[in-house]
Amino acid sequence: MKYIIGIGGVTNGGKTTLTNRIIKALPNCCVIHQDDFFKPQDQIEVGEDGFKQWDVLDSLDMEAMVSTVRAWMENPVKFARSHGVNVTPGSKEPASKDTHILVIEGFLLYNYKPLVELFDIRYYLAVPYEECKRRRSTRNYTVPDPPGLFDGHVWPMYLKHRKEMEDDGVDVVYLDGLKSRDELYNEVFEDIQNKLLNCL
Ligand SMILES: Nc1ncnc2c1ncn2[C@@H]1O[C@H](COP(=O)(O)OP(=O)(O)O)[C@@H](O)[C@H]1O
Ligand SMILES: O=C(O)c1ccc[n+]([C@@H]2O[C@H](COP(=O)([O-])O)[C@@H](O)[C@H]2O)c1
Numbered sequence: 349m350k351y352i353i354g355i356g357g358v359t360n361g362g363k364t365t366l367t368n369r370i371i372k373a374l375p376n377c378c379v380i381h382q383d384d385f386f387k388p389q390d391q392i393e394v395g396e397d398g399f400k401q402w403d404v405l406d407s408l409d410m411e412a413m414v415s416t417v418r419a420w421m422e423n424p425v426k427f428a429r430s431h432g433v434n435v436t437p438g439s440k441e442p443a444s445k446d447t448h449i450l451v452i453e454g455f456l457l458y459n460y461k462p463l464v465e466l467f468d469i470r471y472y473l474a475v476p477y478e479e480c481k482r483r484r485s486t487r488n489y490t491v492p493d494p495p496g497l498f499d500g501h502v503w504p505m506y507l508k509h510r511k512e513m514e515d516d517g518v519d520v521v522y523l524d525g526l527k528s529r530d531e532l533y534n535e536v537f538e539d540i541q542n543k544l545l546n547c548l
């Protein structure tokens with residue numbers, strides 16, 4: 349069985365932190381990080397607001413990202429081996445027999461049609477404005493945020509994409525990013541275990 353899990357939501361919601369823990373706990377589990385598909389800086393458009401438009405689908409090579417997901421779907425064992433993931437032989441335990449899991453994490457997972465339909469389950473981490481802004485101010489991205497980027501671009505784009513996703517009726521499981529790392533991990537891990545057992 350193949351199972352694709354999305355961990356999406358707002359920047360600094362805790363997606364990467366949660367993902368890194370979840371993938372260690374699941375068998376035959378590969379991961380794809382959307383951040384690896386940002387286009388080079390010189391290809392990022394500058395908006396009328398003067399900011400580089402990082403937080404839009406056009407800043408990402410979404411075709412390459414979907415191709416990578418499809419490569420996993422076609423041959424998860426080959427994908428796992430070529431990405432250094434240990435593949436355990438199908439055990440007699442029903443929950444792990446021939447189960448292959450892919451976790452995809454990123455801030456714009458559910459606004460791109462060819463990708464959104466590939467998920468078996470979609471988690472969505474959210475945190476309120478103040479906390480998001482506070483966490484963001486402590487981050488060091490490969491390209492540092494210029495002054496005013498959060499209020500001028502990042503947060504408005506988050507609200508826009510979230511509204512589009514909701515208007516499109518995308519089915520997501522909301523997670524409260526204010527909960528502790530442990531609480532989030534336990535909640536999501538338990539939910540995944542139950543979903544996997546129901547699929548078998
Ligand atoms: N549950 C949490 N509670 C408090 N801080 C968190 C939590 N999860 C992550 N963080 C912190 O918030 C920041 C963003 O986390 P990260 O996992 O990189 O988020 P994202 O990938 O969604 O941008 C980091 O400084 C991280 O240590
Ligand atoms: O990774 C990069 O090269 C990069 C360069 C510039 C900006 N980013 C920011 O990365 C954010 C998405 O990652 P994350 O982990 O904060 O969800 C997004 O809000 C972008 O503004 C990321």
Ligand SMILES: [Mg+2]
Pocket residue numbers: 363364383
């Ligand atoms: Mg991240």
